[in-house]
Amino acid sequence: xxxxxxxxxxxxxxxxxxxxxxxxxxxxxxxxxxxxxxxxxxxxxxxxxxxxxxxxxxxxxxxxxxxxxxxxxxxxxxxxxxxxxxxxxxxxxxxxxxxxxxxxxxxxxxxxxxxxxxxxxxxxxxxxxxxxxxxxxxxxxxxxxxxxxxxxxxxxxxxxxxxxxxxxxxxxxxxxxxxxxxxxxxxxxxxxxxxxxxxxxxxxxxxxxxxx
Numbered sequence: 001x002x003x004x005x006x007x008x009x010x011x012x013x014x015x016x017x018x019x020x021x022x023x024x025x026x027x028x029x030x031x032x033x034x035x036x037x038x039x040x041x042x043x044x045x046x047x048x049x050x051x052x053x054x055x056x057x058x059x060x061x062x063x064x065x066x067x068x069x070x071x072x073x074x075x076x077x078x079x080x081x082x083x084x085x086x087x088x089x090x091x092x093x094x095x096x097x098x099x100x101x102x103x104x105x106x107x108x109x110x111x112x113x114x115x116x117x118x119x120x121x122x123x124x125x126x127x128x129x130x131x132x133x134x135x136x137x138x139x140x141x142x143x144x145x146x147x148x149x150x151x152x153x154x155x156x157x158x159x160x161x162x163x164x165x166x167x168x169x170x171x172x173x174x175x176x177x178x179x180x181x182x183x184x185x186x187x188x189x190x191x192x193x194x195x196x197x198x199x200x201x202x203x204x205x206x207x208x209x210x211x212x
Contacts, residue, residue, distance in 0.1 A: 009141070012160055027142050034142075041188070100119055155191055
């Protein structure tokens with residue numbers, strides 16, 4: 001059977017579970033699997049860039065935010081104390097919230113994330129002043145049998161094994177849960193390695209730690 005949406009995934013799950021008493025747990029199993037995948041995957045399809053516009057230097061993070069990658073200013077730094085050797089559009093540095101200068105102070109461009117808020121200093125509230133590069137959550141397929149996402153389309157076996165792991169665990173079948181968990185984790189490493197090999201040639205200047 002072709003697995004291309006939530007409905008077809010549920011039909012395949014039913015073939016493995018042999019009993020309709022597990023049907024009410026399918027959405028829960030998918031939800032738990034997606035939470036696991038969001039914690040462990042950091043791969044190319046999850047990369048996203050969002051222009052940010054701050055108010056007094058602050059703006060809420062996007063709702064699908066997982067982990068930041070880099071932040072770049074859209075406009076050149078016109079501060080007279082900026083060293084000439086620093087590129088005007090280079091990425092800016094992250095600091096712990098305790099070390100972020102107050103509004104109106106500081107010259108070097110810095111940012112932090114505190115709670116669900118992005119904060120940049122010095123303040124630049126011009127529209128889309130910041131390029132925010134981050135990993136975003138995998139869109140859930142729960143909600144409608146017609147729902148799908150990039151992960152299910154590209155790796156239906158991973159979705160299937162992940163959901164089966166949770167269903168066998170919910171059914172207190174330790175042997176089945178361990179069997180499908182081993183396959184799920186094997187597929188997880190294969191997916192990570194696949195995208196690591198397709199992000200470009202390696203060099204001392206390529207940051208690849210996110211993929212391992």
